[in-house]
Amino acid sequence: MIYPVLEVIGLVNRFGTQLVHDRLNMEVREDEVFGIVGGSGTGKSVLLRSILGLQRPEAGVIRIDGQDITRMSSRQLYEVKARYGVTFQQGALYSALTVRQNVQLPMLEHVAIEPAARDELAMLKILLAGLPADAADKYPSQLSGGMIKRAALARALALDPKLLFLDEPTSGLDPISAAEFDELILYLQKQLRLTVVMITHDLDTIFRTCNRVGVIVDHHMEVDTLEGIVNNPHPWIQAYFHGERASTRLGQHGT
């Protein structure tokens, strides 16, 4: 049986009496860009944390490359974690390390590479993420917001994962930088044949990059293609894609 790259079946998450996810299903196919959308407090981050194995869900199955991570030992999870890359909303770069050291950290942890090769490989990833070479020896506090996002992306690509998770990749960027970052994601997705799962609120990003979109409403997920989801009758989805801020974009994209 061929499994999708990422599959979530019947996910239940609960904090105390507050239900976050109620039998949420989600499937991400190879080589697609999958967008996760939802209002504040609908559990987008909780979903991502569950998929990354940072917290165990109350019930449900999460398969990455066909392997259920909810039933794994920490040793097995460690192996799985080398197969995907993640960028966090604020970058989450290690502030005491330079950009180059940040990129090298996953390599140091998972592979035996001699220092010279590691330096050059890290540089390749830094350049690939669109950073200038002299950014390599800077500390995160010396970088601008856009450069932090790129450095975080370079670190996520350190082990050449096929699966990439991006948490709000363009939040906090100016529209021009955000558009550039969208192009970068598309370029890398095509060149490296990545499967990308991104949480985003940015409608421009969704329309530019995503093949399919999953919207978290009423504790579960409505999944459809971009065209399909725009016409979904659910009131929140209607409000989201047809609200004041969205209408101009819909015009542009001709849906």
Next chain:
Amino acid sequence: MHAHVSGRSMLEARRSAESLELELTGEWRALRFDRIDAALAAVDFSGARRIQISTAQLAILDLSGAWRLHEFIKQARAAGVEVVFKGTPPDQLRLIDQTLRGESPCCSERNRPIPLHAIEELEAPAIRSLEFLGRQSVLYVRDLIRDLAFLGRMSVTAVRGLTSWRRLRPVSIARHVYDTGITAIPIVALIAFLISVIVAYMGAQELRTFGAVIYVVDLVTIGVLRELGVLLTSIIVAGRSGSAFAAEIGSMKLNEEVDALSATGVDPFEVLVLPRVLGLVIALPLLAVIADIVGLTGGALLCRLLLDIPLTQFITRMQEAIAPTTFWVGVVKAPFFAVVIALAGCYRGLQVRDSSRELGRLTTLAVVQAIFLVILIDALFAVLFLEMDI
């Protein structure tokens, strides 16, 4: 022609008269970089004039694997060997070339060429050490000015705070009295008890040889009241609360919370530093009194149980041993210790910038300096009291 498999089947090498044929196999992934590296390093292309690489059998070639292959090809070409691919060369190699030349399309404004390694200026050692000396002096003076500025600003805030009840923030002060004082009682009491018991016991061993065991009472009461009670309490509090102040304020700095306060028109000194200083000034003397009481109790208990000095005799001897000032000589130092501990913690916390490592360094510095200053002030007080004959 003979086939040769190397590097746990990452590639197969076939050698004929003047050419070498490399058949790449398996998964060339970052996670197997060590094997790829070993396999390619083992390829001996001496004598070959042409290398033909076939990638038809490759299951996966990711960017790290491709980069190693890229390096191998570069090396071979530098040695004058012709390298060709059987079929089309993998896309990844083109991507690497493109990226290293700064031609990836998504960094249009950022692809200005920059030398990979900045050239370090070479200077004569004499000039360099002179420069070092100068730089350190300037830094030292600048630090000193900054210290003074902090103290000045703190004094102004304190004076302003003491003139208005609202600026004093009593709720915040109460919280710090609780955090630094009430919650520290168990550990302070335990340490005071143990130290006075140890002092009494060690003292008794020595004094017994002179038949003067009763003087253990003098030793314990004077020692605890004048020095040990307040000094040990201050050192514990410096470790507990000095570090907490530095870490709390430091992480607020990293989180830009301090800037947010300033931007709201709230003086960070007034809400962060002053309540901590005042809270500790209230809490530390009280803790010192508790340490005194528990220390004396410990001494009395040891005398009663191990040295057969009954409680009444202990009390009588104690009244003879101590002057009316003895207790106050100890406790009066506590507010001064409190001020330096709190100021060291807050000052270092406010200096935190940029990284979590700074937070750790400055928290350590805060505790070390607080303890040093406490002992320094204690010494100054000892000289002062000696001159005053108390």
